[in-house]
Amino acid sequence: MKSPQIKTALPGPRAKQLIKLDKSFVSPSYTRVYPLVVEKAKGLWVHDVDGNIFLDFTAGIATNSTGHCHPRVVKAIKSQADRLLHMSGTDFYYTPQIILAEKLATMAPGRSAKRVYFGNSGAEAVEAAFKLARWNTKRELNIAFFGAFHGRTMGALSLTASKTVQKKNYNPLVPGITHIPYAYCYRCAYNLTYPKCNLYCVRWVEDTLFRTTVPAEEVGAIFVEPIQGEGGYIVPPPGFHKELYKIAKKYGILYVADEVQSGMGRTGKMFAMEHFGVTPDIMALAKGIASGLPLGAMIARAKIMNWEAGSHASTFGGNPLSCQAAMATIELLENNMMKNAEKQGNRLLKGLNKLQKTYECMGDVRGKGLMVAVELVKDRETKEPATTWRNRIIKETFEKGLLVLGCGENSIRFSPSLSVKPGEVDTCLSIFEDALKKVAA
Ligand SMILES: Cc1ncc(COP(=O)(O)O)c(C=O)c1O
Numbered sequence: 001m002k003s004p005q006i007k008t009a010l011p012g013p014r015a016k017q018l019i020k021l022d023k024s025f026v027s028p029s030y031t032r033v034y035p036l037v038v039e040k041a042k043g044l045w046v047h048d049v050d051g052n053i054f055l056d057f058t059a060g061i062a063t064n065s066t067g068h069c070h071p072r073v074v075k076a077i078k079s080q081a082d083r084l085l086h087m088s089g090t091d092f093y094y095t096p097q098i099i100l101a102e103k104l105a106t107m108a109p110g111r112s113a114k115r116v117y118f119g120n121s122g123a124e125a126v127e128a129a130f131k132l133a134r135w136n137t138k139r140e141l142n143i144a145f146f147g148a149f150h151g152r153t154m155g156a157l158s159l160t161a162s163k164t165v166q167k168k169n170y171n172p173l174v175p176g177i178t179h180i181p182y183a184y185c186y187r188c189a190y191n192l193t194y195p196k197c198n199l200y201c202v203r204w205v206e207d208t209l210f211r212t213t214v215p216a217e218e219v220g221a222i223f224v225e226p227i228q229g230e231g232g233y234i235v236p237p238p239g240f241h242k243e244l245y246k247i248a249k250k251y252g253i254l255y256v257a258d259e260v261q262s263g264m265g266r267t268g269k270m271f272a273m274e275h276f277g278v279t280p281d282i283m284a285l286a287k288g289i290a291s292g293l294p295l296g297a298m299i300a301r302a303k304i305m306n307w308e309a310g311s312h313a314s315t316f317g318g319n320p321l322s323c324q325a326a327m328a329t330i331e332l333l334e335n336n337m338m339k340n341a342e343k344q345g346n347r348l349l350k351g352l353n354k355l356q357k358t359y360e361c362m363g364d365v366r367g368k369g370l371m372v373a374v375e376l377v378k379d380r381e382t383k384e385p386a387t388t389w390r391n392r393i394i395k396e397t398f399e400k401g402l403l404v405l406g407c408g409e410n411s412i413r414f415s416p417s418l419s420v421k422p423g424e425v426d427t428c429l430s431i432f433e434d435a436l437k438k439v440a441a
Pocket of ligand 1: 121122123124126149150151152225229230258259260261262286287
């Protein structure tokens with residue numbers, strides 16, 4: 001089995017030079033957690049500019065769904081590149097966009113007819129969902145969740161409630177959004193325990209929020225991640241979405257699922273909401289949809305997507321190369337990668353659960369498919385977040401040739417490509433344990 005190869009001090013000499021240059025010319029708003037300068041990548045293996053080889057359990061923030069440069073995806077892009085690079089789906093028709101829209105509309109859960117809007121990113125997909133919900137309902141209020149990440153454009157940012165640094169100095173944002181606690185059972189906002197709580201967090205919406213500050217009949221949409229991503233890979237308990245959806249329907253509120261991170265097979269089902277038995281009215285997709293090419297999609301019931309020509313569009317959205325990459329990606333996911341995500345996700349969870357028995361600092365291990373996280377705590381009883389330990393573990397694993405990222409305040413996420421092999425899962429677990437040992441000591 002292949003293993004990481006670290007041949008230089010990190011960063012190596014070439015990486016050092018490039019990072020120096022980056023510091024002069026690239027926006028300082030990016031959040032690089034370790035000095036990795038990527039040269040090329042294949043499958044789960046990333047080569048840096050100094051010849052070091054890393055095992056990638058980030059998939060470029062859960063985006064290289066089929067593995068880096070999957071030959072089938074590369075072939076689809078190359079052959080499209082010879083025919084047509086751009087024409088703009090806003091003003092013209094072209095085959096890849098139409099074919100992909102048909103595929104996505106028929107793949108999306110629920111029997112009713114759907115239509116698809118294309119953008120270039122997750123934020124654009126959410127932004128489009130936000131605007132469509134407003135257009136369709138004409139209602140000015142919306143509900144979103146603490147811990148949610150929906151993107152950084154002004155509308156999507158207004159729905160986001162992940163970290164204040166993302167919002168600082170950008171106020172005023174879009175008004176009318178109320179953030180409420182997510183079903184984060186490990187740290188329940190109401191200090192209750194599932195299932196004894198009887199989903200108090202959902203009942204609270206109707207019993208308290210709608211009775212006191214937010215008139216239900218003025219709420220256009222509830223924006224929710226089926227599994228919270230940047231917030232900490234938080235899997236809500238069974239019944240959470242179903243009960244919340246029921247309330248939404250009772251008051252004519254649209255249920256908008258942000259599947260940007262959780263969708264496209266990552267959790268072992270094409271869309272994470274399928275685990276919870278809810279068919280959303282609107283769905284936002286991006287990240288894994290085109291294996292790394294920029295593409296965002298917003299899918300809605302045809303009856304809801306009733307906006308008029310000119311009401312929303314994007315020059316590059318649904319670019320032919322991205323659409324071909326998405327068609328190839330979906331074929332690979334449907335063939336066996338989605339099944340593999342479930343299988344290898346279980347292997348990873350089992351391995352982490354085993355480590356949790358030894359390492360006290362692993363407060364919580366959670367996830368679905370290949371959307372898996374470990375929450376680090378200083379003490380299992382008090383659950384005091386161990387953010388500095390989390391950061392040190394991520395740096396340690398990098399030094400040992402494993403790439404992972406953080407999420408939430410004190411969690412580490414494992415979001416490899418859906419093509420990950422059992423041996424790669426085992427290598428990840430073994431490097432992660434080495435890093436844990438070092439930090440725990
Ligand atoms: C759930 C979710 N929605 C939206 C976004 C924004 O996507 P993008 O960075 O492509 O704009 C992200 C990005 O992490 C996300 O995780």
